Amino acid sequence: MGEALTCSSEGSLDPxxxxxxxxxxxxxxPCALSTQVEAWPAAVVGLDRExxxxxxxxxxxxxxxxxxxxxxxxxxxxxxxxxxxxxxATLGDGGGRHKDVWEHSKMVVRQAVRRxxxxxxxxxxxxxxxxxxxxxxxSKVTFLGHAEVGAEMFQRxxxxxxxxxxxVAARVERLxxxxxxxxxxxxxxxxxxxxxxxxxxxxxxxxxxxxSRADVTSQRPGQRRRCLGRISExxxxxxxxxxxxxxxxxLPRGLGRALMDxxxxxxxxxxxxxxxxxxxxxxxxxxxxxxxxxxxxCLEEIRRRGLVAELRP
Numbered sequence: 001m002g003e004a005l006t007c008s009s010e011g012s013l014d015p016x017x018x019x020x021x022x023x024x025x026x027x028x029x030p031c032a033l034s035t036q037v038e039a040w041p042a043a044v045v046g047l048d049r050e051x052x053x054x055x056x057x058x059x060x061x062x063x064x065x066x067x068x069x070x071x072x073x074x075x076x077x078x079x080x081x082x083x084x085x086x087x088x089a090t091l092g093d094g095g096g097r098h099k100d101v102w103e104h105s106k107m108v109v110r111q112a113v114r115r116x117x118x119x120x121x122x123x124x125x126x127x128x129x130x131x132x133x134x135x136x137x138x139s140k141v142t143f144l145g146h147a148e149v150g151a152e153m154f155q156r157x158x159x160x161x162x163x164x165x166x167x168v169a170a171r172v173e174r175l176x177x178x179x180x181x182x183x184x185x186x187x188x189x190x191x192x193x194x195x196x197x198x199x200x201x202x203x204x205x206x207x208x209x210x211x212s213r214a215d216v217t218s219q220r221p222g223q224r225r226r227c228l229g230r231i232s233e234x235x236x237x238x239x240x241x242x243x244x245x246x247x248x249x250x251l252p253r254g255l256g257r258a259l260m261d262x263x264x265x266x267x268x269x270x271x272x273x274x275x276x277x278x279x280x281x282x283x284x285x286x287x288x289x290x291x292x293x294x295x296x297x298c299l300e301e302i303r304r305r306g307l308v309a310e311l312r313p
Contacts, residue, residue, distance in 0.1 A: 009203045014055075014070065015077045016051075016052070016055030016072075018046070019055075019061060019068040019072045020059050020071075022062075022067050023058070023060075023064050023065045023068030024063055025064070026064040044080050045080065049161065049269035050163040052161075054291065054308050057116050057119075057120070059072065060109060060119040062113075064104075064110065065110055065281060066106035066107065066109060066110040067299070069106055069123070076141065082123075082158060083157070084122060084124065084127040084153050084154075084157050085105070085123055085127055087127070088127060088259040090104040091129065091133065097139065098133075098141050099156045099217070101126050101129050105122070105126055108123075108125065108215050111213070111217070113250060115209045116168055117168050117175065117207055118175065118207050120158075121179065121207075122155055122215075124150065124158065124176055125147070125175070126143075128143070128145070128148070128150030129143045129144035129174075132144060132146040134140060147177055147179055151174075152175075159172075171204055171207065174201075174301050175207055175211050178201065179211055180206070180209070181197065181201070182209055182225070182231055184205065185230055185231070185233075187233060188233075189237075191237075194241055198238045198242070205238065209231055211236065212231050213228060213231050218306075237240070248282075249279065249282040249293055251275055251279065252293055252298065253292055254295055255275065255295055256275070256297055258295045259271055259275075263302075274308075278298055278302070282301075
């Protein structure tokens with residue numbers, strides 16, 4: 001806040017600097033408005049890949065990032081640096097049959113948490129809709145596979161055109177590819193399904209849930225409240241299951257084979273059931289008891305409690 005724009009002796013400014021300050025402060029100074037607009041697209045030709053990445057990241061992470069993005073589009077710079085994003089402005093709303101992808105994308109960026117990977121994914125999460133839009137009837141339009149297409153477009157475009165830190169590029173690609181997954185949660189997922197989702201998303205799960213929240217742009221309060229509520233519920237269930245799993249003792253390696261050999265059991269879901277019962281039995285031991293769990297101790301507990309007999313009808 002409060003950073004002043006200064007004109008060079010030629011009366012020109014770095015367009016990414018202007019856009020970043022606009023994105024942060026939500027306004028332009030008279031100095032910026034008086035520069036030569038037609039010269040700005042030429043200013044980014046041959047721009048260093050790292051400088052371009054840093055400049056665009058500043059724009060996207062601004063408090064009013066949507067204004068910075070719109071300004072870059074209007075002066076022709078966005079088409080040079082992020083042509084796939086600029087192309088969404090041509091989609092419109094399909095004659096009222098779908099959201100205006102350009103306006104929606106800008107709103108998602110503005111609503112997203114100000115972490116670079118999330119903001120980048122917010123800006124680019126729907127670029128795949130440009131090539132996947134299909135009008136299947138007078139009232140229906142589809143964008144089948146747009147998330148996967150968008151992730152591939154990111155890899156071919158921005159990830160090569162700009163010098164992203166490798167870990168940021170990898171995360172942005174995954175966030176774009178899986179941005180629809182949290183929206184599939186409807187409250188009926190089993191604990192196993194929630195665990196599988198969290199495991200599949202790995203370290204990206206928090207960013208993905210935050211992106212999903214930002215992707216809720218409905219103007220209908222009821223629908224918005226329901227969508228955000230489901231995402232929050234999914235987040236709570238993930239945390240609760242992770243906490244419960246951390247309290248469970250780790251069973252020793254080779255236990256499954258030992259169960260089959262010792263009790264003459266064939267492979268099957270009953271092996272998993274026995275392991276689950278052992279986890280419940282030893283849960284009270286907590287982390288300090290994990291080291292004491294040997295295969296022999298587990299087998300003895302099964303014998304003592306008659307757990308194998310419980311499996312037989």
